[in-house]
Amino acid sequence: MGLTLMAGLFSGCSSNNNEGNTTSEASSAPAASASASGTASPSDIKGDITVITQRTDIVDTVFKEYAAKFNEKYPNVKVNFEALANYEDQIKIRMNTSDYGDVLLLPTSVPIAQLPDFFEPLGDEADLSKQYTGLEERSVNGKAYGIPITINFSGIIYNKKIFSDAGITTVPKTIDDFTKALQTIKDKTQAIPLYTNYAAGWTLTQWEADLTTVAGDPDYVNITQVASDNNFVKGQPHYDLYKIMYDAAKNGLIEPDPTTTDWESSKSDLANGKIATMPLGSWAIGQIKGVASNPDDVGFMPFPTNASKVIVPLADDYNIGISVHSKNKEAARAWVDWFINESGYPTTEGGGMSPVKGAELPEILKQYEGTDVTFQTITPAKAGEEGLVDAIDKQAEIGLWQPDFKKRIIEAAIGNRKESFDDIMKDLNDKWTKARAEKVSSK
DSSP, rough: OOOSTTTTTOOOOTTOOOOOHHHHHHSOOOTTTTTTTTOOOOOOOOEEEEEEEEEETTTTHHHHHHHHHHHHOOOTTTEEEOOOOHHHHHHHTTTTOSSOOOOEETTTSSSSGGHHHHHHOOOEEHHHHTSSSSGGGGEEEEEEEOOSSEEEEEEEEEEHHHHHTTTTOOOOOOOHHHHHHHHHHHHHSSSSOOOOOGGGGGGGGGGGHHHHHHHTTTIIIIIIIOOOOOOTSTTTTHHHHHHHHHHHHTTTTSOGGGGGOOOHHHHHHHHHEEEEEEEEGGGGGHHHHHHHHGGGGEEEEEOOOOOEEEEEEEEEEOOOEEEETTOOHHHEEEEEEEHHHTTTTTTTTSOOOOOTTTTOOOGGGGGTTTTEEEEEEEOOOOOTTTTTTHHHHHHOOOTTTHHHHHHHHHHHHHTSSSSOOOHOOOHHHHHHHHHHHHHHHHH
């Protein structure tokens, strides 16, 4: 989630500058400039390749269907799959050897500068960037080593039928509109208005991804907040963001007992009309639609904001690349190109936008075409300040991307802790101010 793409690339919501994926558009995309298949006929490309994925849920179903379709174009390439349940940890161990498949996802734990030690260059970043978005985060010395498997967007996944049953005909935009909608859902339906998924913990961290939307400014995350000592005071984005969480819990608009929530069942409950909203990234859309009796009931809305500009933040998912030790790199590259351009994964199973430039907007986002909703990447940190947000956060022990203080907020709201929301925000702001002073003075 911390990875950023080219700033402003998605500045708008027309089909000309937004990303999605369908087979028809993808198949007409220009060939990658450094494609391993070169001018060779697909039938001339041969060999066995092993593709390692994190998708344990679909490796024996959807991925096998992908292989069958791939073989219609590349009949002499045999594709084998391995799925790792704990991808980052398991692949890191495998990469201590030369046996880590032919095609795999670039682990976030591998330092960028070390990518050439493990991965085959896919081509010049400048050339490939004419075709794909998000290459700069995994490029070294002008060479691209990975392509995003999807472009994620963050906001709120909701059940459209519940909103309709409650008489809510327009997507709430402001914080007040959203809070009123939650109350209306409670009053007029049997659904849980907002599900926190408190017990899972990691699900609470998804709220932090919506900071840009609340701020209404792509500069806020990496530039504005590192220059301020008042990020958790009333009227500032962090305060407003988590006040929504606190108020929903305090007013009984969340699950009756947050300590007993269950992530897996929550997906089905949202899909089938028992939960109205959950703040999540687009990666979850496919999983929720997959268990819905009517997938069209599952919708996406931007996180509520009082900002004048509605910005849905974008970030790349895992990048796919080729092992430097692969003995069938031409076949491996054929799979990479096909998977990104023709499989449909980025917008179906990936749940986001396609990294292929010019691809169609995903169906779930088409309601925002021609509106004031902007899909945009956050501005990178200033030169010399790379990683400063994380450094301050770590020094302060706040845990922006950890569940701890979010749980604290919910516990206070439901009466399990004797502190107010303002008490919690003051504590966080004091920690931020002290840590920021130490980190900035040490630079």
